[in-house]
Amino acid sequence: MDTSAHTQDILDMISNLPAAPETQGQPIAGVARVAVPLRADEERALRQHLERYWGRPVELQIEIAPSILGGVWVRVGDTVIDGSVQGRLETLRQHLRTQARIMIASAPLATGGDAP
Amino acid sequence: MNEAVRAQISAALLEQVNQFRFALRPYSVGTVIEVGDGIVRISGLTDVMVSEMIAFEDGTLGMALNLESNSVGAVLLGSQQGIVEGSTVRALGQVMSAPVGEALLGRVVNALGQPIDDKGPLRTNRMRAVERIAPGVIARQPINQSLETGILAIDALVPIGRGQRELIIGDRQTGKTTLALDAILNQNKDDVLCVYVAIGQKLSSIAQVVSTLQRHNALDHTIVVAAEASAPAALQYLAPYAGCAMAEEFMEAGRDVLIVYDDLTKHAWAYRQISLLLRRPPGREAFPGDIFYLHSRLLERAGRLNETHGGGSMTALPIIETQMGDLAAYIPTNVISITDGQIFLEEELFHAGQRPAINAGLSVSRVGGAAQCKAMKAVAGELRLEMAQFREMAAFAQFGTELDRATQQSLDRGARIRELLKQDQHKPLAMADQVALLYAVNQGELDDTPVDKVRLFAEQLTRFMRESRQGARNAISIQRELTPEVQELLKQAIAEFKEHSLALD
Numbered sequence: 001m002d003t004s005a006h007t008q009d010i011l012d013m014i015s016n017l018p019a020a021p022e023t024q025g026q027p028i029a030g031v032a033r034v035a036v037p038l039r040a041d042e043e044r045a046l047r048q049h050l051e052r053y054w055g056r057p058v059e060l061q062i063e064i065a066p067s068i069l070g071g072v073w074v075r076v077g078d079t080v081i082d083g084s085v086q087g088r089l090e091t092l093r094q095h096l097r098t099q100a101r102i103m104i105a106s107a108p109l110a111t112g113g114d115a116p
Numbered sequence: 117m118n119e120a121v122r123a124q125i126s127a128a129l130l131e132q133v134n135q136f137r138f139a140l141r142p143y144s145v146g147t148v149i150e151v152g153d154g155i156v157r158i159s160g161l162t163d164v165m166v167s168e169m170i171a172f173e174d175g176t177l178g179m180a181l182n183l184e185s186n187s188v189g190a191v192l193l194g195s196q197q198g199i200v201e202g203s204t205v206r207a208l209g210q211v212m213s214a215p216v217g218e219a220l221l222g223r224v225v226n227a228l229g230q231p232i233d234d235k236g237p238l239r240t241n242r243m244r245a246v247e248r249i250a251p252g253v254i255a256r257q258p259i260n261q262s263l264e265t266g267i268l269a270i271d272a273l274v275p276i277g278r279g280q281r282e283l284i285i286g287d288r289q290t291g292k293t294t295l296a297l298d299a300i301l302n303q304n305k306d307d308v309l310c311v312y313v314a315i316g317q318k319l320s321s322i323a324q325v326v327s328t329l330q331r332h333n334a335l336d337h338t339i340v341v342a343a344e345a346s347a348p349a350a351l352q353y354l355a356p357y358a359g360c361a362m363a364e365e366f367m368e369a370g371r372d373v374l375i376v377y378d379d380l381t382k383h384a385w386a387y388r389q390i391s392l393l394l395r396r397p398p399g400r401e402a403f404p405g406d407i408f409y410l411h412s413r414l415l416e417r418a419g420r421l422n423e424t425h426g427g428g429s430m431t432a433l434p435i436i437e438t439q440m441g442d443l444a445a446y447i448p449t450n451v452i453s454i455t456d457g458q459i460f461l462e463e464e465l466f467h468a469g470q471r472p473a474i475n476a477g478l479s480v481s482r483v484g485g486a487a488q489c490k491a492m493k494a495v496a497g498e499l500r501l502e503m504a505q506f507r508e509m510a511a512f513a514q515f516g517t518e519l520d521r522a523t524q525q526s527l528d529r530g531a532r533i534r535e536l537l538k539q540d541q542h543k544p545l546a547m548a549d550q551v552a553l554l555y556a557v558n559q560g561e562l563d564d565t566p567v568d569k570v571r572l573f574a575e576q577l578t579r580f581m582r583e584s585r586q587g588a589r590n591a592i593s594i595q596r597e598l599t600p601e602v603q604e605l606l607k608q609a610i611a612e613f614k615e616h617s618l619a620l621d
Contacts, residue, residue, distance in 0.1 A: 014140065016140075017140060077162070078145055079143070080142065080145050082140075091138060092133065092136055095132070096129065101237065101241060104237065104239060
């Protein structure tokens with residue numbers, strides 16, 4: 001997977017989140033996890049988007065965590081924005097699970113003998 | 117599995133994967149700072165709502181209850197094993213909900229709506245918040261239709277209307293559950309759906325209830341919500357609300373529902389436990405301040421909706437267990453004041469063989485009378501009076517004094533009525549049969565039957581009516597009124613039966 005395209009994708013999503021009402025707050029500490037180091041412009045964009053979302057300066061510490069596979073995972077204060085590939089896969093898995101439930105629910109009962 | 121099915125499944129999966137659109141949803145997280153006794157204290161979770169579901173790292177669910185300035189108190193809806201201090205908690209962004217719908221009928225589920233029987237996953241995706249505001253005044257209509265329990269003593273003396281809340285109260289082992297169960301057995305799928313909520317009961321008792329329902333083909337129209345005694349207190353606290361949400365779904369679809377909460381005493385205990393552990397201030401009997409609201413908001417959700425809201429109804433039969441017949445204890449008085457009447461079961465009557473052990477003097481139904489059909493009203497009105505007179509005179513008669521004829525007659529009649537009101541468990545009587553029996557006793561047709569033969573008389577008369585007087589029975593159940601013609605039919609039937617049965621002797 002093209003990681004930088006993916007990161008850009010997530011950055012776009014973060015920039016699209018509704019901004020917090022302007023609070024003249026103290027800087028807030030946060031952690032961002034990425035799978036591979038961010039380019040300078042990506043990092044700048046991330047910081048900007050997060051400060052816009054929280055409406056105050058964010059002291060962001062960037063960690064490299066290959067286990068998230070790709071994308072960006074951010075925790076600022078008590079809020080998590082999970083844009084990691086791992087998180088997206090997890091959401092996909094849950095989505096498939098619910099869809100499967102819906103299919104079972106709408107399918108006729110007992111399909112016959114050759115079901116596993 | 118054959119090739120075609122496999123291809124079908126992978127095509128469906130691929131389609132779902134393609135349709136899947138990921139959206140970023142920021143969520144609150146917190147850290148466990150304290151865990152014990154099913155209660156978790158969490159720091160963080162700033163945006164969490166009251167009664168919002170939360171998830172722990174190991175997948176265990178919880179519910180946020182106390183939102184304080186620097187921590188959140190939550191209850192665990194599962195085992196506390198695997199939850200360690202410092203682990204992360206995630207807010208799920210939705211208040212406590214339970215699955216609802218027809219798919220739950222015939223199933224046994226826990227307070228979260230997860231199936232605990234062996235019939236596979238639930239075939240429903242509809243969820244509904246377990247806590248909801250009760251329907252308002254505008255949406256309701258007065259109770260005007262009866263809910264037949266099939267129990268003669270109840271249908272005659274403390275009639276229950278659809279949408280009523282009638283409390284069943286009594287000591288342990290007085291037949292409270294049996295009474296409620298009989299009411300469920302008397303319903304059928306096309307008419308009234310049932311929800312049975314077991315709170316803090318032994319698993320063996322729950323299993324017995326389920327098997328009784330199954331044996332009498334009543335499980336098809338019943339949902340059993342079970343929070344057994346060993347379940348976390350939070351689940352016992354939630355169970356009645358979850359059951360209520362399931363019933364509400366049917367009510368809003370225009371169906372009539374009967375819900376049994378068995379029992380609310382243990383529900384109050386579970387809530388007391390949670391409250392004390394959450395350090396909410398204890399009040400009388402160590403119950404928290406909102407113990408009244410706990411039950412009032414639950415029972416207020418029962419009622420009868422008007423036609424513009426679908427015309428459905430939810431009839432609630434909460435059960436309360438008393439200690440040594442003490443109706444004046446805290447929880448009993450609370451629930452008595454919330455409900456529209458109570459059926460008081462007495463241990464003494466039970467042991468004297470009067471089963472169901474209903475104390476006719478202390479039992480009342482505040483709204484059911486309006487719902488009683490005319491035929492029943494006609495025969496039951498006299499019955500009430502006779503019973504009252506009988507109770508009064510029975511006290512005198514104990515002294516063995518000489519009695520005048522009228523008094524003696526009244527006593528004899530009373531003894532027969534009392535005998536007639538005895539009924540075996542799980543043997544519901546149809547309305548027409550009840551009317552016939554009461555008509556017979558009111559007309560003095562049983563006065564010449566020895567008291568110990570009254571039940572035999574009743575049983576045989578019912579069988580006779582069912583077998584050869586179907587016309588009269590139909591007339592009663594269709595007209596629902598004691599017209600002179602119906603009375604004539606009954607009179608004839610009884611006369612013929614008496615001739616018949618005398619010949620048998």
